[in-house]
Amino acid sequence: MVNTIKLLVLLLLFVAIGDGARTKFPTTLETSTGIDGICKSMVETQGYICEEHKVTTKDGYILSMQRMPKGSASKKGVKPPVLLQHGLMMDATTWLLNSPAESLAFILADNGYDVWLVNTRGTSQSQGHTSLKPNDPAYWNWSWDELVAYDLPATFQYVYDQTGQKLHYVGHSLGTLMALGAFSQKEVLNMIRSAALLSPIAYLGQMPSPLARSAADVFIAEDLFWLGLKEFSLGGEATSKLVDDICKAPSINCTDLMAIFTGPNCCINTSKSYLDHEQPTATKNMIHLAQMIRGGSIAMYDYGSVDQNNKYYGQSTPPKYDMESIPNDLPLFLSYGGKDMLSDVKDVQNLVEKLKDHDPDKLVVQFKEDYAHADFVFGVNAKQVVYNPLMAFFRLH
Numbered sequence: 001m002v003n004t005i006k007l008l009v010l011l012l013l014f015v016a017i018g019d020g021a022r023t024k025f026p027t028t029l030e031t032s033t034g035i036d037g038i039c040k041s042m043v044e045t046q047g048y049i050c051e052e053h054k055v056t057t058k059d060g061y062i063l064s065m066q067r068m069p070k071g072s073a074s075k076k077g078v079k080p081p082v083l084l085q086h087g088l089m090m091d092a093t094t095w096l097l098n099s100p101a102e103s104l105a106f107i108l109a110d111n112g113y114d115v116w117l118v119n120t121r122g123t124s125q126s127q128g129h130t131s132l133k134p135n136d137p138a139y140w141n142w143s144w145d146e147l148v149a150y151d152l153p154a155t156f157q158y159v160y161d162q163t164g165q166k167l168h169y170v171g172h173s174l175g176t177l178m179a180l181g182a183f184s185q186k187e188v189l190n191m192i193r194s195a196a197l198l199s200p201i202a203y204l205g206q207m208p209s210p211l212a213r214s215a216a217d218v219f220i221a222e223d224l225f226w227l228g229l230k231e232f233s234l235g236g237e238a239t240s241k242l243v244d245d246i247c248k249a250p251s252i253n254c255t256d257l258m259a260i261f262t263g264p265n266c267c268i269n270t271s272k273s274y275l276d277h278e279q280p281t282a283t284k285n286m287i288h289l290a291q292m293i294r295g296g297s298i299a300m301y302d303y304g305s306v307d308q309n310n311k312y313y314g315q316s317t318p319p320k321y322d323m324e325s326i327p328n329d330l331p332l333f334l335s336y337g338g339k340d341m342l343s344d345v346k347d348v349q350n351l352v353e354k355l356k357d358h359d360p361d362k363l364v365v366q367f368k369e370d371y372a373h374a375d376f377v378f379g380v381n382a383k384q385v386v387y388n389p390l391m392a393f394f395r396l397h
Contacts, residue, residue, distance in 0.1 A: 038066050038117065038125060042096045047072050048109060054128070055158040057150040061121040062128030065155060066092055067162075068117070071110035072100065080193060081114040081159050081167040082394070085152070085175035087199075087377075088289075091125055091279050092117035094172065094377050098269065102380050104170065107387055113394075114163060118155045120147055122231070123279040140230035143288035143301045144174065148181035156188040168394050169195040172377050173343060176200040180351075181298070183326045194331035194397040196390045198376040199343035202323055202354075204289065205296025206346040231280050263341035263372030267379035298323065323354035331362045331397040335386050337371030364393055 039050035043066065053065040084105060086094040095117060100106035109115045119125040121142065122134075132139040159167050169192060171179045176197035182188050183195070259265070288301045300318040303309050309316055326332075332355070336348040352365055368375075368385060376386060 037064070038092055038096070038119075042093060043068060043105075046100050046106065048100075048106065053158070053162075055154050056130065057121070057154040059146065059150050060130040060132070061150065062126065062130070063121060063151060063155065064092075064119045064123075064125035065158065066117040068105060068109040068115040071112065072106070079112040079114070079394075080165050081116055081163045082108050083116045083118060083155060083159055083167050083169050084108075085118055085155075085169065085171040085178060086120070087171075087173035087175050088285075089278050089281050091119045091123040098378060098380065102383060104377070104382070104387055107383055108391070111391060113168075116155075116159050116167075118151075120151055122281055134231070137230040140282040141284060142282050143285045144177060144181070145288070145300050147174075147178045148185065148187070152178050152182045153187055156191045160191040166191055166193045168193050168397075170390070171195070171197055173199045173201055173373065176343075177202065177298075180323065180326070181321045183330060184321045184323055186325075186327075189327060189330065192330070194333065194394060196333040196335070196393065198335050198386065199340055199373050200334050200336060200348055200351060201343050202298050202321075202351045203296065203347040204292040204344075206344045206350070207293055208341055208344060230283055259372075261341065262374050263337070263339040265372040265374045265379070266339070266370045267375050267381050267385075269378070269380055323351060324357070326355065326358075328358045329362055331393070332358065333364045333366070333390055333393045335366040335368065335376065335390070337373070337375060338367065338369040339372040342373045362397075364389075 037052050039052050043050035048068055049070045051067040051069070053067060055063050055065060057063065084092070084095045086092055095105035096103050100110070105115050105117060121127075122140065127134045129139060134140075156167065156169075169179060171177075176199065179195055179197060180200070180202050284301070291302050292298065297320060299320040300313065302318045303312055306316040309318060313319055334348070334352070336343055336345065338345060355363060366386070366389060371379065371385070376382060379385065
């Protein structure tokens with residue numbers, strides 16, 4: 001069992017979207033935002049206007065959002081709203097961690113966009129609920145299905161209601177999975193102008209890491225779930241000890257874990273400790289991702305038996321998210337990297353094949369040979385390589 005649990009930690013690190021290089025893992029959950037919130041601690045300190053907002057999902061989760069309506073020169077946003085959705089085990093600080101000249105949220109604000117940042121349920125900024133507390137196991141009874149069905153529609157509707165405008169969307173990794181799932185279900189389409197998907201994930205069956213595949217194959221996340229671990233956090237005492245044990249193994253070089261799990265990022269600032277910003281998620285969410293690795297398809301959460309699936313879905317197997325049902329006229333910008341070990345090239349090409357009937361004037365696919373997973377949000381040259389083409393795409397739609 002010990003070896004099994006250790007493999008889980010490796011799987012979780014592997015799919016922890018947006019992690020970065022450091023030599024020591026946190027022993028407690030760390031956040032740079034403290035009690036002040038993201039606006040005060042990370043945006044206003046850079047000279048930008050920022051507003052804190054809250055939105056409640058239909059299933060009772062209270063999400064934190066931040067709005068940047070102006071650029072550094074107090075230039076009023078004259079372009080449409082843009083909603084930025086982070087990946088797994090991260091929060092909205094994803095878009096703010098580099099300098100204003102390198103971070104997408106600041107860049108969009110400086111270019112006149114009305115920028116909205118969102119923090120998904122379970123992150124330190126979004127742990128409110130109308131009836132549950134984070135120490136209640138029921139609070140963590142969700143996977144990315146609920147992010148598709150509740151979080152994404154709630155944040156879209158809130159921005160739409162506040163601005164009176166349709167919005168552009170930018171997602172990274174798990175944020176792309178949420179969007180693709182929602183689009184295939186015909187959610188939020190009446191409120192969106194276009195979507196930019198960085199390191200897009202719809203399929204995980206081609207992940208090249210043997211560690212991740214082994215962890216998924218032996219049903220590791222399920223073991224922990226049934227042992228009672230409903231919340232997963234790299235800052236938790238048990239998981240921190242397991243990570244420390246792994247790092248002591250002579251065959252594991254923890255100074256290079258980012259390259260092992262995300263791929264060899266070419267262009268991040270290695271002096272920054274991105275893992276300081278890791279956030280908790282639900283163990284059930286990790287099970288769902290492991291199911292995708294094992295099955296190679298994109299489907300709803302599998303409850304593990306015909307009876308349970310019939311109870312929740314009215315059928316013996318979980319319903320699939322049909323990527324071919326995404327409207328062909330929805331403007332999509334996909335950007336993926338040749339060195340990415342999370343959003344694998346073959347898996348992205350599988351997604352692109354599903355979109356083969358898409359209106360060619362509404363689909364841009366960008367491939368960056370030297371980019372790995374974290375480069376798309378933390379790359380010091382991402383503005384020139386990805387964000388400028390992304391904004392050019394926005395201007396067309």
